[in-house]
Each structure stands twice: as structure tokens, then as C-alpha cells.
Amino acid sequence: MNRILVTGKSGRMGQAVIEAVNANPDTEVASTHDAGEDLVAAMAKADTVIDFTIHSFTAELVEEALKQGTRLVIGTTGHTVEERDTIFKASKSLPIVFAPNYSVGVNTLFWLTRKAAKVLKQETFDIEVTEMHHRHKIDAPSGTARRLLEILNEETATSYEKDVKHGRFGITGARPQREIGMHTLRGGDVVGDHTVMFAADGERVELTHKASSRMTFASGAVRAAIWLADQPAGLYDMQDVLDLK
Structure with missing residues (x-):
């Protein structure tokens, strides 16, 4: 025992x-x-x-x-x-x-994100990550989102410090090719939602996990x-x- x-x-x-x-x-x-x-x-x-x-x-x-x-x-x-x-x-x-x-599901999301990043190259696909949690969560981005970003950095040879953009405001100019967007939402009693988006001209792939308990x-x-x-x-x-x- x-x-x-x-x-x-x-x-x-x-x-x-x-x-x-x-x-x-x-x-x-x-x-x-x-x-x-x-x-x-x-x-x-x-x-x-x-x-x-x-x-x-x-x-x-x-x-x-x-x-x-x-x-x-x-x-x-x-x-x-x-x-x-x-x-x-x-x-x-x-x-x-x-x-x-x-979560077993989130760890499957980690695995899928790594596989997707190997196939959906940054030369064609822009990458954005979003996460939402309840209003009481004290850290941002979430640890899960941070791990998703680490996986993406590893597979795209980008840097968390130099290439991850936390939100956007004002006249930002055109999106740099190597940029990875990170967007944090807080509100209500959301247990945890995470999405990794690969967006190209004419198509978009989204990997999402939502926890309800x-x-x-x-x-x-x-x-x-x-x-x-x-x-x-x-x-x-x-x-x-x-x-x-």
C-alpha cells in the first residue's frame, strides 16, 4: 500500500x-x-x-x-x-x-503538439497558444501552457525569451515568421483550457484540451x-x- x-x-x-x-x-x-x-x-x-x-x-x-x-x-x-x-x-x-x-489528456496534447510541430513547419504555419483558467489562478501563463511553449521552442529551434510574444497591443506591425503567440485568459471557474493553433494560408489546425474536473x-x-x-x-x-x- x-x-x-x-x-x-x-x-x-x-x-x-x-x-x-x-x-x-x-x-x-x-x-x-x-x-x-x-x-x-x-x-x-x-x-x-x-x-x-x-x-x-x-x-x-x-x-x-x-x-x-x-x-x-x-x-x-x-x-x-x-x-x-x-x-x-x-x-x-x-x-x-x-x-x-x-491529466492523461493534456499529456497526449503535449505528444501531439510535438508531432504536429515536426510536420507543420514554421515556414508555412504560424503558431499561437491560448489558455484559460479560473479567476483565482495566480501564475500566467499556466504551467501547462509554458510546457507547450517549451515543446514548440524545442521543435522549431526558437527561444522562449526572444520569440514568444505574450499578447499584442497597438501597432505591432507584421507578424514575424518565427514568432509564437501566447495568450492568457482568466475568468469564472474554468478548470483549464489549452489550445495550440497552426495557421497557414487556406488552412488551420487546432489541438485543444478542455478540463471540466x-x-x-x-x-x-x-x-x-x-x-x-x-x-x-x-x-x-x-x-x-x-x-x-
């Missing part, structure tokens, strides 16, 4: 993860944690942590996991370069799944926790979990 520590137990994702863990016969909620509670005691009861909280908590979580040898499934997004580096360094000693999205992410995170139990120290993502690489 995989004993799970669920952090952020009072949050919407925390509640969804608790439900998903309880629904799986191979996992159990060994402990939970919220801000201000005893992390050391909570982690001592668990084999694996599933974390969907806030990026500023990651360093503390990783530090304690290293002390106790606890596996980590990290779904939090919006990390700084330094915080991401903390995760990368810890993966030399711990098995960690670190993914921007744990947080359980898609929570169930995927539980799947990752079960998979991680048999892995050596290293940094993994859902593409590894789903054998899409």
Missing part, C-alpha cells in the same frame, strides 16, 4: 487529491498538511508526497523529503529558476515526478505516485509515467 501525504489539504486540488487517493485501492491517505502545520510529523507517516500548493513552499518540502527519503509528486507551477533548480538537485537523491499537468489531474497524480514507487532516484514527468517518450 502506497501511503500518501497530501499537502494543501484545504485547497480545491488538495481535496480532489484526497478523493482520488481514497478511490484507489493501491493508495491511502497517511497524512495531510496545511500551512502552519507540522510538516516533519506529517511526512514521517508517508511514502510519497503529492503536492499541489504554492511554489514558495517547494524548497521546504524538498528539504524535508531529502531528510526522510520521501518520494515526491510535484504538481505546483510558477516556480522561479532557483526553485526549479532545488527540485533538479534533489532528484539526484530522490525519485521525483515534476510535471506541469497530470480537477479529478483528471488528481487521478493522474495518484497514478504517478504508484508508478514512482518502482523508480530509482531521478527527475521524471508524466510523459515517463505514461510511457510516451
Whole structure:
């Protein structure tokens, strides 16, 4: 039985993860944690942590996991370069799944985006990415959108810093060929919508994923926790979990 520590137990994702863990016969909620509670005691009861909280908590979580040898499934997004580096360094000693999205459907979107970018070359197709989330989301673009952009940058040999355009305003002039547009929308209770568009003269290809329940992410995170139990120290993502690489 995989004993799970669920952090952020009072949050919407925390509640969804608790439900998903309880629904799986191979996992159990060994402990939970919220801000201000005893992390050391909570982690001592668990084999694996599933974390969907806030990026500023990651360093503390990783530090304690290293002390106790606890596996980590990290779904939090919006990390700084330094915080991401903390995760990368810890993966030399711990098995960690670190993914921007744990939905099986979204990870299929990642795979399809890579394949499409190989075929629909930038010489002919302009690329635009849009994402929408609920009004309470604090980071933009979403971690999922950022991963889509990373995939597109890799396949088109473009740069996130130089070639990704976040929205447009005013007299922008003609669209540069290597530009990739990124557009963030916020409102209502949208769980998560992501679209990658390849637009050429006379045709357009759109790859879209829409999530209507947080359980898609929570169930995927539980799947990752079960998979991680048999892995050596290293940094993994859902593409590894789903054998899409």
C-alpha cells in the first residue's frame, strides 16, 4: 500500500487529491498538511508526497523529503529558476515526478503538439497558444501552457525569451515568421483550457484540451505516485509515467 501525504489539504486540488487517493485501492491517505502545520510529523507517516500548493513552499518540502527519503509528486507551477533548480538537485537523491499537468489528456496534447510541430513547419504555419483558467489562478501563463511553449521552442529551434510574444497591443506591425503567440485568459471557474493553433494560408489546425474536473489531474497524480514507487532516484514527468517518450 502506497501511503500518501497530501499537502494543501484545504485547497480545491488538495481535496480532489484526497478523493482520488481514497478511490484507489493501491493508495491511502497517511497524512495531510496545511500551512502552519507540522510538516516533519506529517511526512514521517508517508511514502510519497503529492503536492499541489504554492511554489514558495517547494524548497521546504524538498528539504524535508531529502531528510526522510520521501518520494515526491510535484504538481505546483510558477516556480522561479532557483526553485526549479532545488527540485533538479534533489532528484539526484530522490525519485521525483515534476510535471506541469497530470491529466492523461493534456499529456497526449503535449505528444501531439510535438508531432504536429515536426510536420507543420514554421515556414508555412504560424503558431499561437491560448489558455484559460479560473479567476483565482495566480501564475500566467499556466504551467501547462509554458510546457507547450517549451515543446514548440524545442521543435522549431526558437527561444522562449526572444520569440514568444505574450499578447499584442497597438501597432505591432507584421507578424514575424518565427514568432509564437501566447495568450492568457482568466475568468469564472474554468478548470483549464489549452489550445495550440497552426495557421497557414487556406488552412488551420487546432489541438485543444478542455478540463471540466480537477479529478483528471488528481487521478493522474495518484497514478504517478504508484508508478514512482518502482523508480530509482531521478527527475521524471508524466510523459515517463505514461510511457510516451
